[in-house]
Amino acid sequence: MRHLREAWALTKPAGSGRHGPLPPALLVLTVVTGVIDAFSYLFLGHVFVANMTGNVVFIAFAAAGAPGFSLxxxxxxxxxxxxxxxxxxxxxxxxxxxxxxxxxxATLIEALLVLGAYGWLQAADRPLGGISRYVLIILLGVAMGTQNAAARRLAVPDLTTTVLTLTITGLSADGRLAGGSDSRAGRRVASTLAMFLGAATGAVAALSVDPAASVLMAGALLTAVTVFGTRLLHASAPWTAPPQ
Structure with missing residues:
Protein backbone atom coordinates (compact mmCIF):
# COMPACT_ATOMS: atom_id res chain seq x y z
CA MET A 1 0.00 0.00 0.00
CA ARG A 2 2.88 2.38 0.74
CA HIS A 3 4.16 2.03 -2.81
CA LEU A 4 0.69 2.67 -4.24
CA ARG A 5 0.37 5.83 -2.15
CA GLU A 6 3.81 6.89 -3.33
CA ALA A 7 2.85 6.39 -6.97
CA TRP A 8 -0.49 8.16 -6.50
CA ALA A 9 1.20 11.15 -4.90
CA LEU A 10 3.20 11.66 -8.12
CA THR A 11 0.02 12.37 -10.06
CA LYS A 12 -1.19 15.24 -7.87
CA PRO A 13 -0.53 18.61 -9.54
CA ALA A 14 -0.76 20.43 -6.20
CA GLY A 15 1.95 18.32 -4.60
CA SER A 16 3.23 19.60 -1.27
CA GLY A 17 6.41 17.53 -0.95
CA ARG A 18 10.02 18.55 -1.55
CA HIS A 19 9.45 18.71 -5.30
CA GLY A 20 5.98 20.26 -5.23
CA PRO A 21 4.08 19.98 -8.53
CA LEU A 22 7.12 18.93 -10.57
CA PRO A 23 6.62 15.11 -10.41
CA PRO A 24 3.29 14.99 -12.32
CA ALA A 25 4.69 17.33 -14.97
CA LEU A 26 7.75 15.10 -15.40
CA LEU A 27 5.54 12.01 -15.61
CA VAL A 28 3.72 13.63 -18.54
CA LEU A 29 7.08 14.40 -20.16
CA THR A 30 8.00 10.74 -19.72
CA VAL A 31 4.85 9.82 -21.64
CA VAL A 32 5.92 12.28 -24.34
CA THR A 33 9.28 10.51 -24.63
CA GLY A 34 7.55 7.20 -25.28
CA VAL A 35 5.26 8.75 -27.91
CA ILE A 36 8.10 10.50 -29.74
CA ASP A 37 10.47 7.53 -29.72
CA ALA A 38 7.69 5.25 -30.98
CA PHE A 39 7.21 7.58 -33.94
CA SER A 40 10.91 8.03 -34.64
CA TYR A 41 11.75 4.33 -34.51
CA LEU A 42 8.77 3.22 -36.58
CA PHE A 43 8.78 5.98 -39.21
CA LEU A 44 12.20 7.61 -39.30
CA GLY A 45 14.14 4.43 -39.95
CA HIS A 46 15.34 2.61 -36.82
CA VAL A 47 16.45 5.73 -34.98
CA PHE A 48 15.62 7.12 -31.56
CA VAL A 49 15.49 10.84 -30.90
CA ALA A 50 15.35 10.50 -27.09
CA ASN A 51 17.15 7.25 -26.26
CA MET A 52 20.78 7.98 -27.08
CA THR A 53 22.01 4.64 -25.75
CA GLY A 54 19.98 2.98 -28.48
CA ASN A 55 21.45 5.28 -31.12
CA VAL A 56 25.01 4.46 -30.14
CA VAL A 57 24.17 0.78 -30.54
CA PHE A 58 22.45 1.47 -33.88
CA ILE A 59 25.54 3.30 -35.12
CA ALA A 60 27.60 0.24 -34.22
CA PHE A 61 25.15 -2.02 -36.06
CA ALA A 62 25.30 0.21 -39.14
CA ALA A 63 29.10 0.31 -39.03
CA ALA A 64 29.11 -3.48 -38.88
CA GLY A 65 26.89 -3.66 -41.96
CA ALA A 66 23.73 -4.92 -40.26
CA PRO A 67 20.70 -4.61 -42.58
CA GLY A 68 18.05 -2.04 -41.71
CA PHE A 69 20.41 0.41 -40.00
CA SER A 70 22.18 3.46 -41.42
CA LEU A 71 24.78 5.76 -39.97
CA ALA A 106 12.01 24.22 -21.42
CA THR A 107 8.55 22.85 -22.20
CA LEU A 108 7.63 25.95 -24.18
CA ILE A 109 10.66 25.49 -26.43
CA GLU A 110 10.02 21.76 -26.70
CA ALA A 111 6.35 22.25 -27.54
CA LEU A 112 7.22 24.71 -30.32
CA LEU A 113 9.76 22.27 -31.79
CA VAL A 114 7.40 19.29 -31.67
CA LEU A 115 4.48 21.26 -33.12
CA GLY A 116 6.88 22.51 -35.80
CA ALA A 117 7.70 18.88 -36.55
CA TYR A 118 3.98 18.15 -36.82
CA GLY A 119 3.53 21.00 -39.30
CA TRP A 120 6.48 19.78 -41.35
CA LEU A 121 5.15 16.22 -41.27
CA GLN A 122 1.77 17.35 -42.55
CA ALA A 123 3.42 19.02 -45.54
CA ALA A 124 5.92 16.22 -46.26
CA ASP A 125 5.51 13.56 -48.88
CA ARG A 126 4.93 9.98 -47.73
CA PRO A 127 6.71 7.68 -47.17
CA LEU A 128 9.15 9.84 -45.26
CA GLY A 129 12.64 10.06 -46.69
CA GLY A 130 15.43 12.39 -47.71
CA ILE A 131 15.30 15.92 -46.37
CA SER A 132 11.91 15.47 -44.71
CA ARG A 133 13.24 12.65 -42.58
CA TYR A 134 16.32 14.59 -41.55
CA VAL A 135 14.38 17.74 -40.66
CA LEU A 136 12.11 15.71 -38.39
CA ILE A 137 15.09 14.05 -36.71
CA ILE A 138 16.65 17.47 -36.06
CA LEU A 139 13.48 19.08 -34.67
CA LEU A 140 12.57 16.15 -32.45
CA GLY A 141 16.16 15.46 -31.39
CA VAL A 142 16.67 19.06 -30.26
CA ALA A 143 13.33 18.95 -28.42
CA MET A 144 14.20 15.78 -26.52
CA GLY A 145 17.71 16.99 -25.71
CA THR A 146 16.22 20.16 -24.23
CA GLN A 147 13.80 18.10 -22.17
CA ASN A 148 16.47 15.76 -20.86
CA ALA A 149 18.82 18.57 -19.83
CA ALA A 150 16.00 20.42 -18.07
CA ALA A 151 14.87 17.27 -16.26
CA ARG A 152 18.45 16.69 -15.14
CA ARG A 153 18.59 20.21 -13.71
CA LEU A 154 15.18 19.83 -12.04
CA ALA A 155 16.67 16.79 -10.27
CA VAL A 156 13.53 14.95 -9.19
CA PRO A 157 14.69 11.42 -8.23
CA ASP A 158 13.72 8.63 -10.66
CA LEU A 159 12.00 11.06 -13.05
CA THR A 160 14.63 11.71 -15.69
CA THR A 161 11.88 11.46 -18.39
CA THR A 162 14.08 9.70 -20.96
CA VAL A 163 16.27 7.06 -19.26
CA LEU A 164 14.88 4.02 -17.45
CA THR A 165 17.98 1.86 -17.03
CA LEU A 166 18.94 3.22 -13.61
CA THR A 167 15.30 3.44 -12.57
CA ILE A 168 14.70 -0.25 -13.25
CA THR A 169 18.06 -1.16 -11.70
CA GLY A 170 17.05 0.66 -8.52
CA LEU A 171 13.85 -1.35 -8.24
CA SER A 172 15.90 -4.49 -7.68
CA ALA A 173 19.19 -3.20 -6.30
CA ASP A 174 17.62 -1.03 -3.57
CA GLY A 175 14.90 -3.49 -2.54
CA ARG A 176 14.80 -5.71 0.52
CA LEU A 177 15.81 -8.84 -1.40
CA ALA A 178 19.11 -7.10 -2.23
CA GLY A 179 19.57 -5.96 1.35
CA GLY A 180 18.32 -2.43 0.78
CA SER A 181 15.76 -0.52 2.79
CA ASP A 182 13.86 1.51 0.20
CA SER A 183 13.40 0.59 -3.46
CA ARG A 184 11.10 3.60 -4.04
CA ALA A 185 9.06 1.14 -6.07
CA GLY A 186 6.02 3.37 -6.37
CA ARG A 187 7.71 6.25 -8.18
CA ARG A 188 9.99 3.96 -10.20
CA VAL A 189 7.14 1.78 -11.44
CA ALA A 190 5.10 4.91 -12.22
CA SER A 191 7.96 6.27 -14.33
CA THR A 192 8.34 2.97 -16.18
CA LEU A 193 4.61 2.69 -16.84
CA ALA A 194 4.50 6.28 -18.11
CA MET A 195 7.14 5.44 -20.70
CA PHE A 196 5.30 2.24 -21.66
CA LEU A 197 1.99 4.09 -21.95
CA GLY A 198 3.55 6.74 -24.17
CA ALA A 199 5.24 4.22 -26.46
CA ALA A 200 2.10 2.08 -26.73
CA THR A 201 -0.29 4.94 -27.46
CA GLY A 202 2.21 6.57 -29.80
CA ALA A 203 2.61 3.36 -31.77
CA VAL A 204 -1.14 2.74 -31.97
CA ALA A 205 -1.81 6.32 -33.09
CA ALA A 206 0.96 6.23 -35.69
CA LEU A 207 0.12 2.79 -37.07
CA SER A 208 -3.68 2.85 -36.86
CA VAL A 209 -4.46 6.51 -37.51
CA ASP A 210 -1.58 8.43 -39.07
CA PRO A 211 2.11 9.00 -38.22
CA ALA A 212 1.34 12.68 -37.68
CA ALA A 213 -1.23 11.76 -35.00
CA SER A 214 1.46 10.59 -32.60
CA VAL A 215 3.49 13.79 -33.07
CA LEU A 216 0.36 15.89 -32.58
CA MET A 217 -0.38 13.92 -29.40
CA ALA A 218 3.09 14.71 -28.05
CA GLY A 219 2.67 18.37 -28.99
CA ALA A 220 -0.68 18.53 -27.18
CA LEU A 221 0.80 17.00 -24.02
CA LEU A 222 3.71 19.45 -24.10
CA THR A 223 1.32 22.36 -24.58
CA ALA A 224 -0.66 21.18 -21.55
CA VAL A 225 2.52 21.05 -19.43
CA THR A 226 3.51 24.51 -20.68
CA VAL A 227 0.11 25.94 -19.73
CA PHE A 228 0.38 24.23 -16.36
CA GLY A 229 3.85 25.72 -15.99
CA THR A 230 2.50 29.26 -16.24
CA ARG A 231 1.03 28.70 -12.76
CA LEU A 232 4.51 28.06 -11.41
CA LEU A 233 6.31 31.13 -12.76
CA HIS A 234 5.76 33.24 -9.67
CA ALA A 235 5.67 30.49 -7.06
CA SER A 236 7.84 31.05 -4.00
CA ALA A 237 7.41 27.74 -2.17
CA PRO A 238 10.49 25.79 -1.01
CA TRP A 239 10.20 23.32 -3.91
CA THR A 240 11.19 26.02 -6.41
CA ALA A 241 14.77 25.97 -5.07
CA PRO A 242 17.10 23.32 -6.51
CA PRO A 243 17.91 20.39 -4.21
CA GLN A 244 21.13 20.78 -2.30
Whole structure:
Protein backbone atom coordinates (compact mmCIF):
# COMPACT_ATOMS: atom_id res chain seq x y z
CA MET A 1 0.00 0.00 0.00
CA ARG A 2 2.88 2.38 0.74
CA HIS A 3 4.16 2.03 -2.81
CA LEU A 4 0.69 2.67 -4.24
CA ARG A 5 0.37 5.83 -2.15
CA GLU A 6 3.81 6.89 -3.33
CA ALA A 7 2.85 6.39 -6.97
CA TRP A 8 -0.49 8.16 -6.50
CA ALA A 9 1.20 11.15 -4.90
CA LEU A 10 3.20 11.66 -8.12
CA THR A 11 0.02 12.37 -10.06
CA LYS A 12 -1.19 15.24 -7.87
CA PRO A 13 -0.53 18.61 -9.54
CA ALA A 14 -0.76 20.43 -6.20
CA GLY A 15 1.95 18.32 -4.60
CA SER A 16 3.23 19.60 -1.27
CA GLY A 17 6.41 17.53 -0.95
CA ARG A 18 10.02 18.55 -1.55
CA HIS A 19 9.45 18.71 -5.30
CA GLY A 20 5.98 20.26 -5.23
CA PRO A 21 4.08 19.98 -8.53
CA LEU A 22 7.12 18.93 -10.57
CA PRO A 23 6.62 15.11 -10.41
CA PRO A 24 3.29 14.99 -12.32
CA ALA A 25 4.69 17.33 -14.97
CA LEU A 26 7.75 15.10 -15.40
CA LEU A 27 5.54 12.01 -15.61
CA VAL A 28 3.72 13.63 -18.54
CA LEU A 29 7.08 14.40 -20.16
CA THR A 30 8.00 10.74 -19.72
CA VAL A 31 4.85 9.82 -21.64
CA VAL A 32 5.92 12.28 -24.34
CA THR A 33 9.28 10.51 -24.63
CA GLY A 34 7.55 7.20 -25.28
CA VAL A 35 5.26 8.75 -27.91
CA ILE A 36 8.10 10.50 -29.74
CA ASP A 37 10.47 7.53 -29.72
CA ALA A 38 7.69 5.25 -30.98
CA PHE A 39 7.21 7.58 -33.94
CA SER A 40 10.91 8.03 -34.64
CA TYR A 41 11.75 4.33 -34.51
CA LEU A 42 8.77 3.22 -36.58
CA PHE A 43 8.78 5.98 -39.21
CA LEU A 44 12.20 7.61 -39.30
CA GLY A 45 14.14 4.43 -39.95
CA HIS A 46 15.34 2.61 -36.82
CA VAL A 47 16.45 5.73 -34.98
CA PHE A 48 15.62 7.12 -31.56
CA VAL A 49 15.49 10.84 -30.90
CA ALA A 50 15.35 10.50 -27.09
CA ASN A 51 17.15 7.25 -26.26
CA MET A 52 20.78 7.98 -27.08
CA THR A 53 22.01 4.64 -25.75
CA GLY A 54 19.98 2.98 -28.48
CA ASN A 55 21.45 5.28 -31.12
CA VAL A 56 25.01 4.46 -30.14
CA VAL A 57 24.17 0.78 -30.54
CA PHE A 58 22.45 1.47 -33.88
CA ILE A 59 25.54 3.30 -35.12
CA ALA A 60 27.60 0.24 -34.22
CA PHE A 61 25.15 -2.02 -36.06
CA ALA A 62 25.30 0.21 -39.14
CA ALA A 63 29.10 0.31 -39.03
CA ALA A 64 29.11 -3.48 -38.88
CA GLY A 65 26.89 -3.66 -41.96
CA ALA A 66 23.73 -4.92 -40.26
CA PRO A 67 20.70 -4.61 -42.58
CA GLY A 68 18.05 -2.04 -41.71
CA PHE A 69 20.41 0.41 -40.00
CA SER A 70 22.18 3.46 -41.42
CA LEU A 71 24.78 5.76 -39.97
CA UNK A 72 23.48 9.18 -40.99
CA UNK A 73 20.11 9.21 -39.12
CA UNK A 74 21.54 7.95 -35.84
CA UNK A 75 24.53 10.31 -35.97
CA UNK A 76 22.22 13.22 -36.81
CA UNK A 77 19.96 12.27 -33.89
CA UNK A 78 22.97 12.25 -31.54
CA UNK A 79 24.11 15.68 -32.73
CA UNK A 80 20.59 17.14 -32.55
CA UNK A 81 20.08 15.76 -29.05
CA UNK A 82 23.40 17.27 -27.96
CA UNK A 83 22.34 20.66 -29.34
CA UNK A 84 19.07 20.39 -27.44
CA UNK A 85 20.95 19.45 -24.27
CA UNK A 86 23.05 22.58 -24.76
CA UNK A 87 19.87 24.65 -25.00
CA UNK A 88 18.45 23.00 -21.88
CA UNK A 89 21.72 23.53 -20.06
CA UNK A 90 21.71 27.23 -20.91
CA UNK A 91 18.14 27.52 -19.66
CA UNK A 92 19.22 25.91 -16.40
CA UNK A 93 21.97 28.47 -15.95
CA UNK A 94 19.57 31.32 -16.76
CA UNK A 95 17.16 30.13 -14.07
CA UNK A 96 19.42 28.43 -11.50
CA UNK A 97 17.26 29.29 -8.49
CA UNK A 98 13.69 28.68 -9.71
CA UNK A 99 12.73 25.25 -10.98
CA UNK A 100 9.21 26.31 -11.97
CA UNK A 101 10.50 28.87 -14.45
CA UNK A 102 12.98 26.38 -15.86
CA UNK A 103 10.21 23.83 -16.43
CA UNK A 104 8.05 26.41 -18.21
CA UNK A 105 10.80 27.70 -20.50
CA ALA A 106 12.01 24.22 -21.42
CA THR A 107 8.55 22.85 -22.20
CA LEU A 108 7.63 25.95 -24.18
CA ILE A 109 10.66 25.49 -26.43
CA GLU A 110 10.02 21.76 -26.70
CA ALA A 111 6.35 22.25 -27.54
CA LEU A 112 7.22 24.71 -30.32
CA LEU A 113 9.76 22.27 -31.79
CA VAL A 114 7.40 19.29 -31.67
CA LEU A 115 4.48 21.26 -33.12
CA GLY A 116 6.88 22.51 -35.80
CA ALA A 117 7.70 18.88 -36.55
CA TYR A 118 3.98 18.15 -36.82
CA GLY A 119 3.53 21.00 -39.30
CA TRP A 120 6.48 19.78 -41.35
CA LEU A 121 5.15 16.22 -41.27
CA GLN A 122 1.77 17.35 -42.55
CA ALA A 123 3.42 19.02 -45.54
CA ALA A 124 5.92 16.22 -46.26
CA ASP A 125 5.51 13.56 -48.88
CA ARG A 126 4.93 9.98 -47.73
CA PRO A 127 6.71 7.68 -47.17
CA LEU A 128 9.15 9.84 -45.26
CA GLY A 129 12.64 10.06 -46.69
CA GLY A 130 15.43 12.39 -47.71
CA ILE A 131 15.30 15.92 -46.37
CA SER A 132 11.91 15.47 -44.71
CA ARG A 133 13.24 12.65 -42.58
CA TYR A 134 16.32 14.59 -41.55
CA VAL A 135 14.38 17.74 -40.66
CA LEU A 136 12.11 15.71 -38.39
CA ILE A 137 15.09 14.05 -36.71
CA ILE A 138 16.65 17.47 -36.06
CA LEU A 139 13.48 19.08 -34.67
CA LEU A 140 12.57 16.15 -32.45
CA GLY A 141 16.16 15.46 -31.39
CA VAL A 142 16.67 19.06 -30.26
CA ALA A 143 13.33 18.95 -28.42
CA MET A 144 14.20 15.78 -26.52
CA GLY A 145 17.71 16.99 -25.71
CA THR A 146 16.22 20.16 -24.23
CA GLN A 147 13.80 18.10 -22.17
CA ASN A 148 16.47 15.76 -20.86
CA ALA A 149 18.82 18.57 -19.83
CA ALA A 150 16.00 20.42 -18.07
CA ALA A 151 14.87 17.27 -16.26
CA ARG A 152 18.45 16.69 -15.14
CA ARG A 153 18.59 20.21 -13.71
CA LEU A 154 15.18 19.83 -12.04
CA ALA A 155 16.67 16.79 -10.27
CA VAL A 156 13.53 14.95 -9.19
CA PRO A 157 14.69 11.42 -8.23
CA ASP A 158 13.72 8.63 -10.66
CA LEU A 159 12.00 11.06 -13.05
CA THR A 160 14.63 11.71 -15.69
CA THR A 161 11.88 11.46 -18.39
CA THR A 162 14.08 9.70 -20.96
CA VAL A 163 16.27 7.06 -19.26
CA LEU A 164 14.88 4.02 -17.45
CA THR A 165 17.98 1.86 -17.03
CA LEU A 166 18.94 3.22 -13.61
CA THR A 167 15.30 3.44 -12.57
CA ILE A 168 14.70 -0.25 -13.25
CA THR A 169 18.06 -1.16 -11.70
CA GLY A 170 17.05 0.66 -8.52
CA LEU A 171 13.85 -1.35 -8.24
CA SER A 172 15.90 -4.49 -7.68
CA ALA A 173 19.19 -3.20 -6.30
CA ASP A 174 17.62 -1.03 -3.57
CA GLY A 175 14.90 -3.49 -2.54
CA ARG A 176 14.80 -5.71 0.52
CA LEU A 177 15.81 -8.84 -1.40
CA ALA A 178 19.11 -7.10 -2.23
CA GLY A 179 19.57 -5.96 1.35
CA GLY A 180 18.32 -2.43 0.78
CA SER A 181 15.76 -0.52 2.79
CA ASP A 182 13.86 1.51 0.20
CA SER A 183 13.40 0.59 -3.46
CA ARG A 184 11.10 3.60 -4.04
CA ALA A 185 9.06 1.14 -6.07
CA GLY A 186 6.02 3.37 -6.37
CA ARG A 187 7.71 6.25 -8.18
CA ARG A 188 9.99 3.96 -10.20
CA VAL A 189 7.14 1.78 -11.44
CA ALA A 190 5.10 4.91 -12.22
CA SER A 191 7.96 6.27 -14.33
CA THR A 192 8.34 2.97 -16.18
CA LEU A 193 4.61 2.69 -16.84
CA ALA A 194 4.50 6.28 -18.11
CA MET A 195 7.14 5.44 -20.70
CA PHE A 196 5.30 2.24 -21.66
CA LEU A 197 1.99 4.09 -21.95
CA GLY A 198 3.55 6.74 -24.17
CA ALA A 199 5.24 4.22 -26.46
CA ALA A 200 2.10 2.08 -26.73
CA THR A 201 -0.29 4.94 -27.46
CA GLY A 202 2.21 6.57 -29.80
CA ALA A 203 2.61 3.36 -31.77
CA VAL A 204 -1.14 2.74 -31.97
CA ALA A 205 -1.81 6.32 -33.09
CA ALA A 206 0.96 6.23 -35.69
CA LEU A 207 0.12 2.79 -37.07
CA SER A 208 -3.68 2.85 -36.86
CA VAL A 209 -4.46 6.51 -37.51
CA ASP A 210 -1.58 8.43 -39.07
CA PRO A 211 2.11 9.00 -38.22
CA ALA A 212 1.34 12.68 -37.68
CA ALA A 213 -1.23 11.76 -35.00
CA SER A 214 1.46 10.59 -32.60
CA VAL A 215 3.49 13.79 -33.07
CA LEU A 216 0.36 15.89 -32.58
CA MET A 217 -0.38 13.92 -29.40
CA ALA A 218 3.09 14.71 -28.05
CA GLY A 219 2.67 18.37 -28.99
CA ALA A 220 -0.68 18.53 -27.18
CA LEU A 221 0.80 17.00 -24.02
CA LEU A 222 3.71 19.45 -24.10
CA THR A 223 1.32 22.36 -24.58
CA ALA A 224 -0.66 21.18 -21.55
CA VAL A 225 2.52 21.05 -19.43
CA THR A 226 3.51 24.51 -20.68
CA VAL A 227 0.11 25.94 -19.73
CA PHE A 228 0.38 24.23 -16.36
CA GLY A 229 3.85 25.72 -15.99
CA THR A 230 2.50 29.26 -16.24
CA ARG A 231 1.03 28.70 -12.76
CA LEU A 232 4.51 28.06 -11.41
CA LEU A 233 6.31 31.13 -12.76
CA HIS A 234 5.76 33.24 -9.67
CA ALA A 235 5.67 30.49 -7.06
CA SER A 236 7.84 31.05 -4.00
CA ALA A 237 7.41 27.74 -2.17
CA PRO A 238 10.49 25.79 -1.01
CA TRP A 239 10.20 23.32 -3.91
CA THR A 240 11.19 26.02 -6.41
CA ALA A 241 14.77 25.97 -5.07
CA PRO A 242 17.10 23.32 -6.51
CA PRO A 243 17.91 20.39 -4.21
CA GLN A 244 21.13 20.78 -2.30
Missing amino acids: APSILALISFAVGALVGGRLGHLQPHHRGRLLWR
